[in-house]
Amino acid sequence: MRLLWLSVAPFALYYFLSLLGRALRRHLFLKQTCVKDIDALGLPRTAQHKIRGTAVICGGSISGLLAARVCLDHFEDVVLVEAESWLGRDDAQRRDAWNQEHNRSRVMQYHSFHAYPALVYQVYRKLFPFFDEECKASDVRINPADFRLSTYGEWQYVPYEEYGGALPSSTFVGRIGLETLLRRLVLGGRHEHVRQVIGTVIGVSRSGSDKRYLDKVIVRTEEGSLTLDAVMVMDCTGPASGGMKWLRREGFGVPESGEYPRGKLSLEEVNVKYNPNVYYSTLRFHVPPEVGKKFPGLTTSWDRCSSIYVCLTEAGVESRALYCQRIEGDIVQLCAGAWGCPDLPQTLDEFKEYTNSLVVRKPIPEWFLQILDILDEVKDTAECSKTQFLTANHIRYEKATNLPANFVAAGDSVMRVNPVFGQGCMKAFIGAICLNTLLQNNVQSIPSNFSERFFEMQADKTIPFWDAAKAFDYGYSTTVPMAGETLSSGSLGRWTSKLDQQYSTAGIYLPLQLT
Template sequence: MLSLSAVLIALPASYGLILLAWHILRHLLLVKHIGTQNLRLLQATRSRHDKIPGTAVVCGGGIAGLLTARVCHAHFKRVLLVEAEAWLSTEDARRVDGWKHLRTPRARLMQWNSLHSSQAFLFAGLENLFPNIEQECERSKIKVLPARPRFSISGAIWRPPPKNGLYKTMYTARHSLETFIRSALSRLLVHIDAWHDRRLVLDHDAYPDIEFAAGTVIDVLPDEADPSRLGKAVIRLDTGMVQEVPAALIADCTGPARAGAKWLARHRYGGALDSLKLCFDQKLRYSSMSFTASPEFMDRLEAVLPPDMRGDGPIITFMEDLTEESKVNGRGYFIIWRKDGNQIMTFAGHTGEVRFQPSNVEGLREYMRSMYQAVPIPDWLWRVLDLLEEIEDTALVSLLKVPATSYLQYYKARNLPSNFVALGDSVMTINPIFGEGCTKALRCAMALHTELLRAQRHPGGSLPPTFAQEFFAEERDKTEWLWDNTRVLDYGVPTTEPIPGESLSSGAGLRWYITWLQRLAPYDDHAGRVMYDTVTGFSSPIDALHPNLVAKVLWRGLVTG
């Protein structure tokens, strides 16, 4: 038998080995799935002499398309960004006061006028893609501040890290963010060293690497000399003219329309791509209200808020605790954030059809009262709603029923053309509640950048025949865990329609653990840090499973309740 002294020696040694293994695994997962160490690589670019001959055709100009064009600019001699809406190719789409596009119609973008949040990870990527970004944000009246989203679980606010441990982020509306990135991309492509006005629009004579075209890519054509790659993109311009553009790379950034899959099927590439699509529907419904305030009103609003909230972006980010009642009613979310250009945005969201979608301030009050509160909503928050009611006539209301989320698993496809890629929502859509859409788009762009850097080893200045296969494998590594994580949480909602063949009971144990971790986060620094890193985009897939934290969560969930 082991003596007591042997046990006392063995236990700390065993724990030390477990802790060491956790740290090693975490480092490996950060490299493989998060790419934090690769952020600085986004600054890398080929010399003009070494750039790949030909044109990279980027189909679609949302966030994913703009980031893809920026990455392609570092590697190809010419980039053509094709945008379906003609006004997106004009100077108006790159204006400094992007918040004024609040009421500008954007036919192909569901969230244009809805609350939109981006994680701090996106800002870290933009810092490496575009120079002087903080100065440009200041000119655009976009707040760049330490990220402090003020998440709460039914009113109990998660403990934030110390102030010196907060990541920087930008607080901007969706229409402002896209306008800002498009403007930054255009300015970058004017000869950077000759900047005298950082709001210069594209000057093709000075720096002819990129062009914006108003139109739609309607097809692709195989390379006549080498059918294993695509040779041309077929574009219908907004004038009605159809052009065939020789292409060194074709990137599908058409979003949920996933036009690229249709082009490939037409020419018998990729096999049965429809069989590689996963889809489930969490029945998400939400209401956004965008208020436009005067500087005087903002001063009055700031005076109502607690001192530590003044001058910040978020006011409240309320997530209802997962109880039996909230499951039946549809777990509720309530948010009020200050955005750029004196915009204040509210959000009320839930799953299912039991709750209503507010369309005025009184509706917001009623919605807040309907949610389970472990910690009562403070009086000052009701005064914030009273103030917003005074400017209710400025509000733009957006009521959305979010389509089912889906994932086209290109990495499983066979016989893909070697110079075809797809990024962002063209591959995967996820629950927008988690604010990870732009982070996902950035990680797709980072995967493309990584593979284009690796392709420099290929002789002849062209893409290797395995490029698409290797890209989709890298993209999977950087994004699939987002799909898996959000699916686990969405399956905790009884209204969710799961992937055919799966059950909502899948992941129940992990959901139980996450629920108790969220309940612990207002009272424990370690749990608060993990939740903070998760909602800002920097957490590894196993941060929540640190041995110390596992013990605390199990103790709280099983013993103390």
Template structure:
């Protein structure tokens, strides 16, 4: 009896010990795996006498480059953004294309990005980006409103396994202050961000040209001296650089530049001595796989007389992203989503793994939905009446088609050679499946990680970039973004139409993919699991949040019941 009593008394002690230890672990992993701690301190510049001497040269002026320029301006004496398209540095490149009422401003759309995939497509700008924007630019809410953008609670009405998933965990925000995000196209976001960044600091300047290479200090290949650019006139110029930041996006030019330097026999002996133990071969630094995902988007203009008629739950004005369907990984392949963007335009987008059948003309859209066959659910009843109204205005509809780029990861932290003053951010490091909506957040994460790294005790008081800085940055950065790759690749591998990374098989990710399916299925049934998934997917908590013991018990129990056929459909 005494032993039983002792055991009973020990239970609350053990639970308390776990709670205390769990709190410590959560803080540790939040600091290591997220940028939530860095978020608290952004926007606080160095004193002038502690600024890093010289120029931070940012190669690429798209989303990653713009975020990085804003952060670099808090640390460096000078920031040069190298961008090939001249019009981006003009007033047009920083202007809204719609006014606050959604009326087009045609004079501001004389040019369009030629080097950016899905430039006019809607993107998911998750809460992390808005939190950071509000700290850096106090007027961002007003700026978004003036451009007919939307800021609202982060609800995209995602459905999988026949149920809504990744909904806002209302119970965790009793004050109603729910996580919010931006709803807009990439075009609007990029123009808005460019204007805010350019106006934020006189230290930021634009250099029109294409970055074509990097140059090392004579006799020291471990340190870069400058960036070579090709001007619009075709001339070559060099920009001295204290730090080179590759933000070339999907071009991923940095890897090519490093390989070029490493291949020079003059540098061979020095670089061999500098190569870390366990370094990858150059051919293995980049890993890549293919999901074979074409897409088609129907973008309807909704005139004033039709807006109140649209049978969208909550109404046209209130429901920005009324529906998104994600297929059961490995079972179904089709995706569709519906959302509203600036200019009173309404998107219906179709995609999927392995090029599934999609409606390629107006006449086939309704038939596609009528024949939509899925295991767990039917489409909402309001969708077909919605289509009837939208198709009345098909003469004002824009059709966008394309194919998603292949996911890839450049593992610079294990490269044979990384100059001390070279880093990369955004798609220049990792490009993931756009379906999951994490690419733009990845750029924000990279910029915030750089800010925190430069403010750390190792670098806060230095006015020059020290030896080894680049590789140490990549090691830290890997911890912040690895969960994006690990959280999406197993899902992509669930389809046999995905071409795996060279040397891998679909079965290599089978267990992770199955576990992912179990978590998503359970998330639609259990609010606690769904809340953890919401935080992990949207970078509001570490990936370890799903490993809390009480959640693991739920997940394991659900998997067992599912295996025994005890889980209702």
């Protein structure tokens, strides 16, 4: 009997550990991703079951537009407050966004290189039934999510086999094109009970009947002060993080007893930050078909081309990277990004020198160098956008106490991470999905624990972005770490990532691996 037990025990242990591993993976999958929550998007309540009153979204960029679309399914009315006056005109919703006459003064990376994980396309399709149709009208490509990534010259693994040889689709679009498209889909007349107010939110007020809630939003407009009634308030003001100021003025964030509950912090302490000192410059070229069709090395025809080439960096070896893609309007973007190196190329010739000077394990493909030479034919169309990303910060609302029950915040107003991982817009999507998940229980009022549950749910899904980006940034000596930390923090993660060589693209491919 003993011999039998000894022979069976290893198999029993293996089976037990396998079950435990699957259970843990499922737990983390549900807790840290939004994949299972996507199916519940875009399912509107009936009119009689909608929450009475108005949801006020403060900020009309990508995070605000997505939140407004979600709120349309759950609230009687939705108001989107946007500070830039031209966004109330036709120019802000035009199909040929590349011909836009105005610029977003409050979005520093409006003309910069952007990339989006494949998961977001599933969200678009759920929220906007006419999404594919509008993409076609705006020359936005929907292609398999092969981003043509390499790290220090070595091609990254792309999970074709996991998907039977056909990758999930993703959108390949610039920031101008995406924001303009979403604004048209939300505010272009397809949805009733949503309106945009041009102005700046300058404050909120407590409810006189229940001090746990907010009941008004105060907006400064060109005509004067405007007061909006609100049953829910969402801060989507981006890096300005206006919500922190509004809550302080109304006395929120302070415990009623005078002592902070265990694990809770004051509003001054919930915001943590460090400086990755990242810089990037983007060159934009108008490339007509007769020139684009000369490009060698493409995996598809010029007509369907999107991502062209990406070469990422390795901490300790090189601090610079390069990116190239085609977006709407026959525009090709070249982007140079670097840690601690503000002197980046601003012309095509400078970009060629930059490319040839990169330290890589395998040479930059010859066909990409040929593409740079072909761009000489259109270098007179080049426009340069320079951006610096000096401060990454995380407002840990989940650690705050005594917040308004009907206040939430999402996107850059809560967390800003190094843009190299393509996670900026993903955080906006997570905020919208978490909001929908909590609202879909069909209650007709906002419960007293709504804000607390939202911030806890959102934190579970976004903190991994913060931790991964911070660990990667700490590999560069030019990064200024968080207070109380040193650059040695996260060294184990950086070491294991080199074995895997997938770490640097986790922000793009993680959704693919979990679907």
